Amino acid sequence: MGRWEPGARERLVVAAVDLFTEQGYDATTVAQIAERAGVTKSTFFRHFPDKRELLVAGQETLSRLLAEGIAEAPAGVSPLEAVAAGLERASGAMGPVNRELGPRLKAAVAASAELQERDALKSVGLAAAMTAALVERGVPGPTAAVAGELGVLAFKRGFAQWSEGDRSAQDDFAGYALAALDELRAASAALG
Known part of the structure; x- marks a missing residue:
């Protein structure tokens, strides 16, 4: 995983929106978002406290x-x-x-x-x-x-x-x- 690659925050937002669109907000997990963005869960939590906050990035x-x-x-x-x-x-x-x-x-x-x-x-x-x-x-x-x-x-x-x-x-x-x-x-x- 490219956890130190630049643009992690933007990639997380894009991954989340894609997953929310594909399978719905409730069915999407933080782990799935992180995996799609190519980062770890801990990287996700360095940028956002939870998946709701992706909307207001x-x-x-x-x-x-x-x-x-x-x-x-x-x-x-x-x-x-x-x-x-x-x-x-x-x-x-x-x-x-x-x-x-x-x-x-x-x-x-x-x-x-x-x-x-x-x-x-x-x-x-x-x-x-x-x-x-x-x-x-x-x-x-x-x-x-x-x-x-x-x-x-x-x-x-x-x-x-x-x-x-x-x-x-x-x-x-x-x-x-x-x-x-x-x-x-x-x-x-x-x-x-």
Whole structure:
């Protein structure tokens, strides 16, 4: 086993998503994931406390990047413009592996109540990070919360469109997330 080869974390995520898709989340063991990734079980546990955490691999990084982008947005921009800056910053963490795994991950989540719960908690965490960054900019709490939730919706809608679209295209995630945010901005204006 290539336990010291680079990329173990990424290989574990890919192996887990493949196995969750092939045989279901509940039927997949940590030992199977480690074997498929070409690492030992102890290597698995150095990267993840359990198999549920594979779903949120990178959440801390995304939350940090979203918050940094919001914090660094120019002074005087609207809360949604600051969220757009956060989405642009976070898009740098979304590479070809994310795009490739998207549809399979979506299917695995749809088939497991436990993964649906973990995915919902991930969304809450991302929204909280954006809301806190907006409050730090002086945005009132309720406005920051709505903008943070719209940011999560834009991230999820943009990711779905990006990952399910033409994978041979060299377009990046940012364009999809920003287009989704613009759609949501227009939809929220229509609420009256």
